Amino acid sequence: MRRPQLRGGPRLHRLDHRRRPLAAHQRGGRRAGDRAADPAVRPVPLRGHGGVLEVSHHPSAAALGSVDPVPLDPRDAPVPEYGTGSLSDLLPAITAGFGMPASTGLVLPPADRVCVFLVDGLGWHALRDHPHLAPFLTSLLPTSRAGAGEPLTTGFPSTTAASLASVGTGLPPGAHGLPGYKVLAPDTGVLMNQLRWEPWTEPRVWQPHPTVFARAHAAGVHTAHVSGPRFERTPLTQVALTGGLWTGRENPAARVDAAAARLAEADRALVYTYYADLDGNGHRHGIDSQQWREQLRQVDALARRLAEQLPPRSALYITGDHGMVDVPFTEESRFDFDEDWELSAGVALLGGEGRARHVYAVPGATADVHAVWRDVLADAAFVATREEAVALGWFGPPGAVEDRVLPRIGDVVVAMTGYAAVVATRTEPNESALVGMHGSVTPAEQLVPLLEVRT
Template structure:
């Protein structure tokens, strides 16, 4: 079957008799799914709130109780890259062999492994299938436009897009002194509102002042929940790659910041250090960068291209989803797990298998979902020039992107 497009070209037929033009495509059922409910980023705060004595947050993933909890989230800190740089991050590395249950080991983030999705999972304690932040750029079914969930463009009412209360709101309502200490420009962003709001927000531009303020807030009450954040490691990885001196300099700085915070913990406190995703470097070669804007096979039948280079949502022309799925499977072959929307949901990419997705969330997921498996990416050099020029990327299901450390310091 083929179907004509306005430009006069046609989608090539699928190959029911096999894959004569290359390797057999990867089986998406063999992709490593996130550990929702048993060891994912969305389980961290529910376990911490249970330890603070708040009922209703119990899960299979548990952490020892503490009266004062601080979460230091380092954007872009993956498990694999941390373990690969012990001399650059000696303090963080010293926390890896912890014997405490659940700590000192990797946890997974969700899918896609990207900041907006991960922050929503952390702050709400929900998987993407429930909170609805299912990608970097996804379809708003009400407007028909692609919505960038990190930059919140075009504007969409936050409470409509993500209606669930955050765990900071719940903690604050239960008498826990909740606080976020972050860069001032994050205070009023829609992403902060839907993912991290609740309690007190304190803006500090200087990261050392941020760390010191977080330490003060941990000690301010008998029961506290403090969140603080560092973004520059991720930025260095995107611009220069994780195999760069600039990235290593940022990792060294992060290590010093974490040690400073750990040394200032008050009694009866615990510090959890984690990340929102890892990262891989994508070579600047044609073999590693499939350019959607210049590949007629990949463009065929795709009405809108969502997601990001390592995790794509494909919104098909009506009636074209099956052909788009077949073509992308063949073209990407060993470079990606390519699944239909129903397959991705059933396999547990967006939430625990068997739980489905909330009704408002389903249409945001592409008709076809693409998770890159190696070091390649699907870029769009003309329509996404800035993102396409990045060296370090993330978003997929590989351990390098999915696994983040959960490091613990307890007093």
């Protein structure tokens, strides 16, 4: 166990030069929430194998169970395939088929009419692990990524706001500027929730780049969005999904019917449609729940319904914005920031979400906060400074992170492994009560399908 009550003196070296006087048996060992790791595993690059990333680079220490595990090296963290196989490459690869300039190494066969069906929370591993619930989608797995039978990566963090912005703009998070669930708004000094857009921030100031949809519409491609009516005027829609016609349909079956109808309206068409409830049920009940399973069945039926209505010369791409893992409600799996004086010492604001944290330090404390978080989380997370995370390509390829976005990224960036999360039960009670979580770099969260149907 590595809980606050078992720890001794402070580890913020500049605030107190004492080291914690704990015996090894009080600090060490793999967390009970994690499975045993293969010491030979090196998770770079991130591809379609493995589920929840677990790493041990020092098997002798891990095997002892009586010493502190060596903190994970952020250089070993899987990096999204920006430029060749991430969500930000999807629309540029599609619109290249319409003769628009391509800014990606991802190559997809052209089609006159293209529909993108994005299912919130549809991870590659969760789909592959439930073939009996989704027979139609499972039958399409060999078509994924232009017939390679491989997934795409989402980008970091693997969360809805960042992923939808990556899809819509064709840019990685470090360029479009939505690098997490909650990040610092430098002009106000408060946390900005980029999914709910709270507190209000002018959308076009926060994300000034035009969407791929808008560029396609300007190039003469019939562009349309079909989604739930409540999403039509949200700021996230404004910055990520604007361009062309909007059609709101509350009923999911009516939604896919409308998407097929929009696709048939022109010789060259790009249609986007969205389904949210798989993710919501995963958060509330977990991906090991009957509610989530019923949602996967629903998604499978909707995808089949849409595929059966495709007009001639069409391509349908079915993808997700992230996967998900279930986090046990145990002290070993949930580090509570609000109850852990070591994690909270020197921290001005805690951003991100349970599986991917942006940690903003008080002035002068960044090095100490980084050291403490690495020590406390040890083999449960990759912990990097902002400079390390940017240089390693977490938020985009070298040079992609824009200057306006840099201060939104935490002084310390945390990507969880295994089945652990950093929660905040008092300041984030709703988020801390979730069963299913996402955001990190593990294959279960990062990998999403790119299933294809053509007529």
